[in-house]
Amino acid sequence: MSFREKLTWLQLLALLGFGGAYFIPVFGSYLGWGLLPGGQFMWMVYCLMTLIVGQIVVAVGLAILTAIRNPREARSPRDERDRQVGLLGTRTGFYVLVVGAIGAMLTSHLGIDKRLLVNFMFFALLLAELSRLGTQVFMYRRGW
Numbered sequence: 010m011s012f013r014e015k016l017t018w019l020q021l022l023a024l025l026g027f028g029g030a031y032f033i034p035v036f037g038s039y040l041g042w043g044l045l046p047g048g049q050f051m052w053m054v055y056c057l058m059t060l061i062v063g064q065i066v067v068a069v070g071l072a073i074l075t076a077i078r079n080p081r082e083a084r085s086p087r088d089e090r091d092r093q094v095g096l097l098g099t100r101t102g103f104y105v106l107v108v109g110a111i112g113a114m115l116t117s118h119l120g121i122d123k124r125l126l127v128n129f130m131f132f133a134l135l136l137a138e139l140s141r142l143g144t145q146v147f148m149y150r151r152g153w
Contacts, residue, residue: 012075012082013091014149019071021142023064028135031060035128050124057131094148102141109133 010018035053076083087095113129 011091011149012079012085013087013094014146015075016072017142017145017149019075020068021139021146023067023071024135024138024142027060027064027067028139031056032128032132032135036132039125053124053128094145097148098141098143098145101144102137105140106133106137109136 035056110130110133113126113133116129117126
């Protein structure tokens with residue numbers, strides 16, 4: 010497994026963990042599961058900041074540990090395969106982001122709460138990034 014593939018896997022797993030930790034309680038509260046404590050808006054802001062900062066800290070920390078384990082491979086430049094896999098993943102993520110943003114905008118015409126609209130937009134961003142990383146992992150595993 011190449012260094013870039015390891016980084017992609019680590020980013021994907023960290024994003025799944027932090028994204029699930031944020032969106033399961035948020036959307037569960039809208040479904041009536043009552044998973045959010047009182048003061049829902051401030052809790053969501055706190056969790057969103059934790060999602061962003063935690064994702065960055067975990068991804069960078071794991072990338073540093075991976076680079077320490079194999080410094081020669083970490084210093085190697087991206088080759089043509091890495092660039093093509095990255096471009097294909099970005100293209101897939103962009104299409105998912107466009108569809109998610111349009112879907113979030115269409116829900117505003119249904120008269121939903123503004124906080125739910127913002128959460129739909131953040132969810133579209135999460136799905137776009139997951140599809141970008143998932144496409145990259147798929148292409149690395151497939152042997153592109």
